[in-house]
Amino acid sequence: MKAITTDFEYLPATTLEEALDLLSEHKDDDYRIIAGGQSLNTAMKHRLIAPEYIIDIKGVSDLDYITFDETEGLRIGALATHRSLEKSQIVREKYPVLCEMEENVASVETRNWGTVVGDLCNADPAVDPAPPLIALDAKLKIASKGEERTVAAEEFALDFFETVVQIGEMATEIQVPVLPPNTGVYFTKYSQIHGDYALASVAVRITLDSKKDKCTDARIGFAGVGSAPIRAKQAEDVLKGKQITEALLAEAAEVAKTEISPVSGIEGSADYKRDLAGTLMKRVGKVALERAQKA
Numbered sequence: 001m002k003a004i005t006t007d008f009e010y011l012p013a014t015t016l017e018e019a020l021d022l023l024s025e026h027k028d029d030d031y032r033i034i035a036g037g038q039s040l041n042t043a044m045k046h047r048l049i050a051p052e053y054i055i056d057i058k059g060v061s062d063l064d065y066i067t068f069d070e071t072e073g074l075r076i077g078a079l080a081t082h083r084s085l086e087k088s089q090i091v092r093e094k095y096p097v098l099c100e101m102e103e104n105v106a107s108v109e110t111r112n113w114g115t116v117v118g119d120l121c122n123a124d125p126a127v128d129p130a131p132p133l134i135a136l137d138a139k140l141k142i143a144s145k146g147e148e149r150t151v152a153a154e155e156f157a158l159d160f161f162e163t164v165v166q167i168g169e170m171a172t173e174i175q176v177p178v179l180p181p182n183t184g185v186y187f188t189k190y191s192q193i194h195g196d197y198a199l200a201s202v203a204v205r206i207t208l209d210s211k212k213d214k215c216t217d218a219r220i221g222f223a224g225v226g227s228a229p230i231r232a233k234q235a236e237d238v239l240k241g242k243q244i245t246e247a248l249l250a251e252a253a254e255v256a257k258t259e260i261s262p263v264s265g266i267e268g269s270a271d272y273k274r275d276l277a278g279t280l281m282k283r284v285g286k287v288a289l290e291r292a293q294k295a
């Protein structure tokens, strides 16, 4: 068995180009990227991982941004912290659900250091930003030296603590499109302790027609109820093209319960989490509908 050593070589980058060069040079080495260190440091402290190289991107200030324009929508750079998203005026105005979500992520201390992209890259199955980003039809930009690609938020995490980001790559940006008119979005999570990871969380987005009568589009994202966050497409189909009532939301929630795969743990059984997710979805859907009607 290989002995675990805590020694590592520290490689700070100050520009995206430098970071991508370091990732390319160390493709064959055991390296880890560090941003705010809130999850990585914990994993290293517990000796769960012991990388030989740490590529520090915290100094890459060209990735520390949150911007919005009416064509492109919202752009969140890889170094934007939870706290900067929570406190962004433009985000509160255009995508209030993201600020509401952030208010319940961990503690202020963790939100001050931890990046939103780092949270998604850590890929805890209960990661809070995933459901609202899925509901908002967001994408993640992933870069390596000389190449770039984007993936849908619902395809980013593959399994427990595993994402589509490959060796030599890093996630650089979250892209959220402009919302269509008559759209409402809401998110909630249930956790036993305030600010803890969710037992289940859900975001629902509803877009209504010009008469605000029928649902023209719906998107639903869950976290905490599977090995990775998921988009409940069959439940979305239940809502599309119909007038949304509490009965229809209840029907969609029953369908969503068949799309998720919660795992039993000390904090609750799989059946409990499935029921919890369905109940949350009905409540969240109701608020999303009210918001769409007022939009």
Ligand SMILES: Cc1cc2nc3c(=O)[nH]c(=O)nc-3n(C[C@H](O)[C@H](O)[C@H](O)COP(=O)(O)OP(=O)(O)OC[C@H]3O[C@@H](n4cnc5c(N)ncnc54)[C@H](O)[C@@H]3O)c2cc1C
Pocket: 032, 033, 034, 035, 036, 037, 038, 039, 040, 041, 042, 078, 082, 104, 105, 106, 107, 110, 113, 114, 115, 116, 117, 118, 119, 120, 121, 122, 126, 127, 128, 129, 165, 169, 170, 171, 172, 195, 196, 197, 198
């Ligand atoms: C006490 C505590 C409570 C928490 N509670 C919650 C909670 O309720 N909800 C929630 O959603 N989160 C929660 N978190 C997680 C927290 O939000 C994350 O630790 C933080 O956002 C991670 O960001 P970071 O910049 O610190 O990432 P780091 O810790 O630096 O990195 C995390 C992982 O992502 C990788 N990584 C980082 N940036 C990139 C990148 N740009 N490209 C590719 N890979 C990258 C790293 O290699 C590492 O594997 C909690 C954390 C703590 C410590």
